Amino acid sequence: MADREIDEPTGTATTGHSWDGIRELDTPMPRWWLWTFYATIVFAVVYMILYPAIPMIDRATQGLLGWSSRGAVQSEIEGAIANQADYRQRVANAATMQDIINDQELFQFAVSAGKSAFSVNCVQCHGMGAAGGPGYPNLQDDDWLWGGSIDDIRQTIAHGIRSDDPETRVSEMPAFGRDGILDRDQIRNVSAYVMNIAKVPPKYGDVAAGEQVFTENCAACHGDTGQGMPEMGAPALNDPIWLRVTDQDQVVAQVTSPKHGVMPAWEGRLGDTTVKELATYVYSLSGGPSATIR
Numbered sequence: 001m002a003d004r005e006i007d008e009p010t011g012t013a014t015t016g017h018s019w020d021g022i023r024e025l026d027t028p029m030p031r032w033w034l035w036t037f038y039a040t041i042v043f044a045v046v047y048m049i050l051y052p053a054i055p056m057i058d059r060a061t062q063g064l065l066g067w068s069s070r071g072a073v074q075s076e077i078e079g080a081i082a083n084q085a086d087y088r089q090r091v092a093n094a095a096t097m098q099d100i101i102n103d104q105e106l107f108q109f110a111v112s113a114g115k116s117a118f119s120v121n122c123v124q125c126h127g128m129g130a131a132g133g134p135g136y137p138n139l140q141d142d143d144w145l146w147g148g149s150i151d152d153i154r155q156t157i158a159h160g161i162r163s164d165d166p167e168t169r170v171s172e173m174p175a176f177g178r179d180g181i182l183d184r185d186q187i188r189n190v191s192a193y194v195m196n197i198a199k200v201p202p203k204y205g206d207v208a209a210g211e212q213v214f215t216e217n218c219a220a221c222h223g224d225t226g227q228g229m230p231e232m233g234a235p236a237l238n239d240p241i242w243l244r245v246t247d248q249d250q251v252v253a254q255v256t257s258p259k260h261g262v263m264p265a266w267e268g269r270l271g272d273t274t275v276k277e278l279a280t281y282v283y284s285l286s287g288g289p290s291a292t293i294r
Helices: 029-052 070-094 095-101 106-120 150-159 182-196 209-216 250-258 272-285
Strands: 012-020 022-025
Touching: 012 209, 070 106, 070 272, 095 106, 095 150, 095 272, 150 272, 182 209, 182 250
Parallel strands: none
Antiparallel strands: 012 022
């Protein structure tokens, strides 16, 4: 120490290192920085004592406080469930779905809870935004198959479509071509008529002849003007909102050998309260139609 050179301008000892004539000063660290450094060491030691910190073979040290991130999350979940308990009980006790709609506070809770349940159970088919896809209904519009009232929606969700539930909804379109009910020309003509009432120009077929075929074979379920019948699960055909087809060739294929979708019955899986919440959420997506067809 005694033989170290002192830098005259600053009065600070040098380290003895020199690079190209530039000498390194041995400037002491600021006291505040040293005390902060020591404090972090003390904090780290205390943390390791109080909280899980040191990894071992199959676990970590538990810490004196017994805290864990898993336990904290579980506690938050239990707290959230407790906070929701009153609202969920009110949903469960609602005598009718209309009672939920009439209570604005309860309605908002049911929509929020239903959205969460939808994200877990329904997005696989209907999509994250409930926009559906080929063979899976769009739940955001007002074109309903089994009816768009909140009671209709609840019934569909609770008991499903063509499911194993004893109260499930069932409808089946005849295979007009496969079973020989209509010949090839009749199917082409009726497809032209269906395209026409959906306001989409047909590529082939006789619209007038197709109207006759429609009246004799299809109107009993789809209505005289193709407006659909929700009590039978028969979709409206007089608009371009289609579930399984996108062009006339696919209309021909559906008339020839129709496809029938299946929806699970959710009441036995999720319970009545969650089904009510799901129905409320789906009802809110389309603005709550009460007499339209889907």
